[in-house]
Amino acid sequence: MSHVPGLIQSIERSSAVLRLLAAGPDRLRVKEIADALGLPKSTAHSILRTLEHVGFVEQDTRTARYRLGRGLLDLGSTGIDANELRGRALTWADALAARSGEEVRLGVLDDGAVLVVHHVFRPDDSAQSLDTGIRLPPHATALGKVLLAYSAPAAASVMAGVLSPYTRRTVTDRGDLARMLTGTRARGWALSVEEWRPGLAGIAAPVRTSGGLVVGAVGIAGPVERLTDTRRQARPALVDHVLAAARSISRDVAGS
Amino acid sequence: MSYVLAVDQGTTSTRCILFDRRATVVSVVRAEHPQSYPRPGWVEHDAARIWRDVRRLIPQALRDVDPPEVAAIGIANQRETVVLWDRATGVPVAPAIVWQDTRTDVSTIDADLVKSRTGLPPATYFSATKIQWLLDNGMRDRAERGEVLFGTMDSWLIWNLTGGLHITDVTNASRTMLMNLATLDWDDELLDLFRIPRAMLPAIRSSSEVYGTAETVLPGVPIAAAIGDQQAALFGQTCFEPGEAKCTYGTGGFLLMNTGTTPVRSRHGLITTVGYRIGGEPPVFALEGSIAIAGSLVQWVRDGLGLIGTASEIETLAGTVDDNGGCYIVPAFSGLYAPYWHSEARGVIVGLTSYITKGHLARAVLEATGWQTRDVVDAMNADSGLALTALNVDGGMTADNLLMQIVADFLQVPVVRPLVAETVSLGAAYAAGLAVGYWSDLRDLRANRHRAGRWRPTLDSGRREREYARWRRAIDCAVLFSRED
Numbered sequence: 001m002s003h004v005p006g007l008i009q010s011i012e013r014s015s016a017v018l019r020l021l022a023a024g025p026d027r028l029r030v031k032e033i034a035d036a037l038g039l040p041k042s043t044a045h046s047i048l049r050t051l052e053h054v055g056f057v058e059q060d061t062r063t064a065r066y067r068l069g070r071g072l073l074d075l076g077s078t079g080i081d082a083n084e085l086r087g088r089a090l091t092w093a094d095a096l097a098a099r100s101g102e103e104v105r106l107g108v109l110d111d112g113a114v115l116v117v118h119h120v121f122r123p124d125d126s127a128q129s130l131d132t133g134i135r136l137p138p139h140a141t142a143l144g145k146v147l148l149a150y151s152a153p154a155a156a157s158v159m160a161g162v163l164s165p166y167t168r169r170t171v172t173d174r175g176d177l178a179r180m181l182t183g184t185r186a187r188g189w190a191l192s193v194e195e196w197r198p199g200l201a202g203i204a205a206p207v208r209t210s211g212g213l214v215v216g217a218v219g220i221a222g223p224v225e226r227l228t229d230t231r232r233q234a235r236p237a238l239v240d241h242v243l244a245a246a247r248s249i250s251r252d253v254a255g256s
Numbered sequence: 257m258s259y260v261l262a263v264d265q266g267t268t269s270t271r272c273i274l275f276d277r278r279a280t281v282v283s284v285v286r287a288e289h290p291q292s293y294p295r296p297g298w299v300e301h302d303a304a305r306i307w308r309d310v311r312r313l314i315p316q317a318l319r320d321v322d323p324p325e326v327a328a329i330g331i332a333n334q335r336e337t338v339v340l341w342d343r344a345t346g347v348p349v350a351p352a353i354v355w356q357d358t359r360t361d362v363s364t365i366d367a368d369l370v371k372s373r374t375g376l377p378p379a380t381y382f383s384a385t386k387i388q389w390l391l392d393n394g395m396r397d398r399a400e401r402g403e404v405l406f407g408t409m410d411s412w413l414i415w416n417l418t419g420g421l422h423i424t425d426v427t428n429a430s431r432t433m434l435m436n437l438a439t440l441d442w443d444d445e446l447l448d449l450f451r452i453p454r455a456m457l458p459a460i461r462s463s464s465e466v467y468g469t470a471e472t473v474l475p476g477v478p479i480a481a482a483i484g485d486q487q488a489a490l491f492g493q494t495c496f497e498p499g500e501a502k503c504t505y506g507t508g509g510f511l512l513m514n515t516g517t518t519p520v521r522s523r524h525g526l527i528t529t530v531g532y533r534i535g536g537e538p539p540v541f542a543l544e545g546s547i548a549i550a551g552s553l554v555q556w557v558r559d560g561l562g563l564i565g566t567a568s569e570i571e572t573l574a575g576t577v578d579d580n581g582g583c584y585i586v587p588a589f590s591g592l593y594a595p596y597w598h599s600e601a602r603g604v605i606v607g608l609t610s611y612i613t614k615g616h617l618a619r620a621v622l623e624a625t626g627w628q629t630r631d632v633v634d635a636m637n638a639d640s641g642l643a644l645t646a647l648n649v650d651g652g653m654t655a656d657n658l659l660m661q662i663v664a665d666f667l668q669v670p671v672v673r674p675l676v677a678e679t680v681s682l683g684a685a686y687a688a689g690l691a692v693g694y695w696s697d698l699r700d701l702r703a704n705r706h707r708a709g710r711w712r713p714t715l716d717s718g719r720r721e722r723e724y725a726r727w728r729r730a731i732d733c734a735v736l737f738s739r740e741d
Contacts, residue, residue, distance in 0.1 A: 130709055
């Protein structure tokens with residue numbers, strides 16, 4: 001076994017497993033893979049299980065043989081279906097609405113916009129309508145800032161276009177937006193105050209799958225005076241609720 | 257601070273959930289128990305194991321709470337499952353026979369008699385023939401000597417918690433096929449029919465009153481509610497007014513509508529059941545209809561057809577098309593239930609053309625659940641003379657946004673998802689909390705109810721009725737296909 005110092009051996013081995021599975025039309029047993037690569041069977045098994053976890057290989061439940069997984073076909077996507085994400089977030093989003101007293105949205109990036117994949121009403125029984133399926137401007141919302149902060153290509157694409165003003169507080173300057181995204185990454189959450197709708201603020205945090213990949217953002221929205229203090233800073237208790245919900249959803253998503 | 261503890265003893269797992277006064281979940285713990293399938297059609301549980309689970313889970317649920325802070329315990333449970341135990345030792349004398357078990361035979365039972373007394377069409381599902389089977393298989397002598405007791409899971413847990421109180425609640429009793437709906441007592445003629453000695457039966461109490469206090473696990477805490485799980489969901493959804501209904505969407509669906517204080521006899525094969533009874537107040541009745549195949553159709557698309565990798569992807573797939581393309585699926589995998597009642601019918605997929613993609617099939621899968629819901633709701637409206645104004649939903653499939661929109665469109669009423677998704681446990685907690693004054697009245701409970709989501713009907717009525725007519729023709733196809741030559 002050759003191994004170049006400074007490179008990560010398990011990634012080299014994983015790549016070899018993938019090449020082996022891609023090389024022929026036949027599905028392979030663990031032992032066949034281990035023999036082909038000169039690995040102990042337990043090592044090959046650990047690598048296969050990890051690759052299965054991330055969706056790069058699949059195991060036939062009847063024959064126990066492995067083949068390439070569907071995750072390789074859509075490497076350009078985040079690897080989690082938006083509706084699957086909603087299913088995993090449901091309980092935690094409800095709990096966030098109950099604890100914060102504000103409405104909750106779960107968003108993903110879709111074609112340069114924030115696609116709302118789940119919406120929980122503010123628990124005050126006022127008339128509200130479901131936002132699921134609508135698109136929000138990424139530069140003007142907390143959900144969008146989180147999603148842009150962790151996706152350099154999406155941020156570049158948004159900044160290449162026009163940053164439309166929705167209110168007089170909407171960030172329209174590319175440099176300002178870039179600084180906001182840097183700040184979001186440093187804090188681990190984003191705040192937007194009256195950038196999309198006058199009187200409204202939002203707090204959002206990233207939802208991550210295994211390896212740290214950001215697959216969505218979860219956040220609350222509500223009146224400025226409820227979400228922020230007199231200096232228009234996010235109320236720490238609400239930030240904690242949002243971060244806790246984001247962590248719980250992430251745990252659920254990564255464990256799948 | 258004080259809390260109410262709910263024990264939800266379900267078919268596959270037991271959960272203990274602690275609620276505060278605002279009906280917020282404070283803690284949740286759960287344990288799965290094994291399903292035993294000793295022969296085809298048989299399904300059994302180990303009741304002793306389930307009691308051990310409860311005894312272990314309750315302290316876990318109270319990790320951050322002192323036992324005296326628990327104001328009451330309420331129990332919701334899988335219904336109809338039969339436990340027989342030794343009065344002297346408290347040890348189960350046989351494995352519990354689960355509601356899904358079909359080992360017994362109901363073909364020779366006088367259906368009219370049973371239906372008129374109990375509101376139930378004879379089925380293996382209910383407790384009576386399961387008790388009879390255990391008596392006929394070695395327990396009869398001991399039962400007649402008064403040595404063996406019967407109970408559903410609520411009775412079994414209360415007997416253990418209190419150290420020997422033998423009671424059940426009226427909702428659970430109404431599912432045994434032994435309780436007279438008019439008297440709310442065991443029916444002597446039915447006891448004779450099924451040859452079940454009265455001495456082995458628990459006393460029937462309301463769903464919400466202090467039955468006694470716990471002797472063990474949480475000594476001194478009042479046990480103040482027992483209620484069947486689907487009725488608990490109705491109560492937890494605060495469906496307190498006649499015409500209010502809930503549907504729990506899981507592998508199948510359970511729709512219950514509050515019909516007020518007089519039982520409504522169904523002309524469409526729905527079940528008449530007790531919804532709940534609070535202390536000495538008059539009982540509130542409900543009509544119950546079930547959707548046999550809902551989530552299990554999605555599972556079939558995933559596991560049987562391999563069209564999707566996870567259940568959630570059905571919505572993504574269905575979202576790739578705007579409509580069903582003329583394709584309809586009737587999932588009559590084991591016959592058609594209310595309001596059709598064709599046990600010999602089998603599933604069909606109709607309207608196939610080369611235009612149909614897997615997206616259209618996925619759409620038809622979700623629509624099948626929508627139409628089945630509509631069929632049950634239509635039957636309920638017709639039987640009760642009430643018109644459903646909104647459908648309260650819970651269960652795993654409420655995560656499917658498109659399905660919820662389809663249900664709203666097909667029923668032409670709003671579909672409402674509550675903020676507390678744990679409606680079964682919440683119902684048990686509410687019933688227990690009411691009994692001890694933790695909550696003052698139904699209005700107090702209603703104040704805790706918050707909408708987490710609401711889907712408004714948007715489909716135009718002409719299109720809806722055209723689609724419905726096609727669904728009915730698809731149903732006809734399912735019946736026609738199974739007809740003997």
